[in-house]
Amino acid sequence: MTDNTVTRAQLAEAVYQEVGLSRNDSAQLVDVILEEISQALIRDEMVKLSSFGSFQVRSKGKRVGRNPKTGEEVPILPRRVLVFRASHVLKDKINRALTGAQKGEA
Amino acid sequence: MTKSDLILHLAEKYPHLLQRDIERIVNTVFDEISNALARNNRVELRGFGAFSVKRREARQGRNPRTGQQVSVAEKYVPFFKTGKQLRDRLNGIEGTSDDD
Numbered sequence: 001m002t003d004n005t006v007t008r009a010q011l012a013e014a015v016y017q018e019v020g021l022s023r024n025d026s027a028q029l030v031d032v033i034l035e036e037i038s039q040a041l042i043r044d045e046m047v048k049l050s051s052f053g054s055f056q057v058r059s060k061g062k063r064v065g066r067n068p069k070t071g072e073e074v075p076i077l078p079r080r081v082l083v084f085r086a087s088h089v090l091k092d093k094i095n096r097a098l099t100g101a102q103k104g105e106a
Numbered sequence: 107m108t109k110s111d112l113i114l115h116l117a118e119k120y121p122h123l124l125q126r127d128i129e130r131i132v133n134t135v136f137d138e139i140s141n142a143l144a145r146n147n148r149v150e151l152r153g154f155g156a157f158s159v160k161r162r163e164a165r166q167g168r169n170p171r172t173g174q175q176v177s178v179a180e181k182y183v184p185f186f187k188t189g190k191q192l193r194d195r196l197n198g199i200e201g202t203s204d205d206d
Contacts, residue, residue: 006142006149014138019127029116029131034154036115038192040107047107052136053184057196080196082155084186090140091184094159097144098182 008034041082051089058083143184153191160185 012027021029037055040047047055057080065076086094113132117125139157142149149157164180194200 004147006147008151011135011138014134015131018134019130033135036112042195045107049109049136082188086184093140094144094182098146
């Protein structure tokens, strides 16, 4: 069932169909939305999109990792990673569609 | 930043657009992503990241409080992988190529 990949182009097309903007403006709006979210995250702000989910940046400390192929120890430097948590609305929607499960079922 | 903050930012940036339309645009984008995931499709947004759905097999679980066995049904969980460009930008590395 995983055959279609949705990209920025399809999101722009959906915006184009929904509002009376040109194709160009629709594509630009999609880019600007993603850029606004990116910039908030770079500023270390949590981004909460109701009924969709939230994005949060976590700072990870330095640790020693291992190259799984060679077993060699390599230092992993402190870094910032992005974590997405889907909202219950989104999880329920996906599970209703793909399993027919009841709302809120584990 | 909440969805309404995002809508306000965009309204400032695009004074010629109605706030009502901006709201519809933002909702359309996230509804479109949600609908794609509900069809078990992948959503790949270059420079930002990719959303996908992973299937979790049905399993025998245990209620941690009572220790009682319960069967947990098969389920699907949404998953996000940060794109390379955004991951770099979060770490203060600018100007890398835009591949995902």
